[in-house]
Amino acid sequence: MVTDLHHLLDLPPDTPGPTRRLAEQIGSVVRAATAGDTGTAWESALPCRRRPANRACLGRMIVLRPEPNAPIQWQCSGCDDAGVISNWADSIFDLRRRSLTVADTAHDLVIPNEVAAALRDLQLLDPDGERLVFRIRAHDDGAVLSGSDDDLEDLIGSVAAEANHEANPRRRRQLNAAFDALSGATATGR
Numbered sequence: 460m461v462t463d464l465h466h467l468l469d470l471p472p473d474t475p476g477p478t479r480r481l482a483e484q485i486g487s488v489v490r491a492a493t494a495g496d497t498g499t500a501w502e503s504a505l506p507c508r509r510r511p512a513n514r515a516c517l518g519r520m521i522v523l524r525p526e527p528n529a530p531i532q533w534q535c536s537g538c539d540d541a542g543v544i545s546n547w548a549d550s551i552f553d554l555r556r557r558s559l560t561v562a563d564t565a566h567d568l569v570i571p572n573e574v575a576a577a578l579r580d581l582q583l584l585d586p587d588g589e590r591l592v593f594r595i596r597a598h599d600d601g602a603v604l605s606g607s608d609d610d611l612e613d614l615i616g617s618v619a620a621e622a623n624h625e626a627n628p629r630r631r632r633q634l635n636a637a638f639d640a641l642s643g644a645t646a647t648g649r
């Protein structure tokens with residue numbers, strides 16, 4: 460499947476659900492591919508959206524950004540779903556760093572998949588926070604969040620702020636669970 464990202468931006472309000480969900484998934488793949496390493500394929504924590512034989516595919520999205528501005532390649536680790544995304548550079552989903560930064564020591568935290576999903580849903584993250592959340596990798600026991608102490612502290616602050624303002628009880632529970640998982644993991648050492 461070849462997707463030109465430009466065709467999925469600014470969808471009209473009457474766009475059917477399947478196209479809308481595809482656009483969301485493609486946007487997430489671009490964010491993962493631009494947040495993570497370039498030149499090497501890696502397995503992100505993004506779940507597959509397919510339901511072969513009416514059962515959710517348990518695969519994760521493997522993404523590869525070959526070189527700046529070349530099309531992003533993706534494939535599912537569980538089924539044969541795969542594709543290429545062009546025209547992603549400088550879109551709203553492009554999370555590549557704009558400047559060089561000194562990398563602090565990063566710690567790996569293993570978190571449940573539901574927590575990774577709640578983090579991807581955060582609405583108020585800045586680009587640094589989004590980069591942290593979209594480079595979460597797949598892991599046998601859930602997902603791996605990798606960041607410096609400062610990164611994690613900022614992320615925990617964002618989760619707490621959003622939980623405080625969330626009116627929907629279900630979403631607030633998810634955010635509180637994410638807060639507990641992150642603050643517990645950073646407090647107990649790694």
Ligand SMILES: [Zn+2]
Binds near residue numbers: 537539
């Ligand atoms: Zn799949």
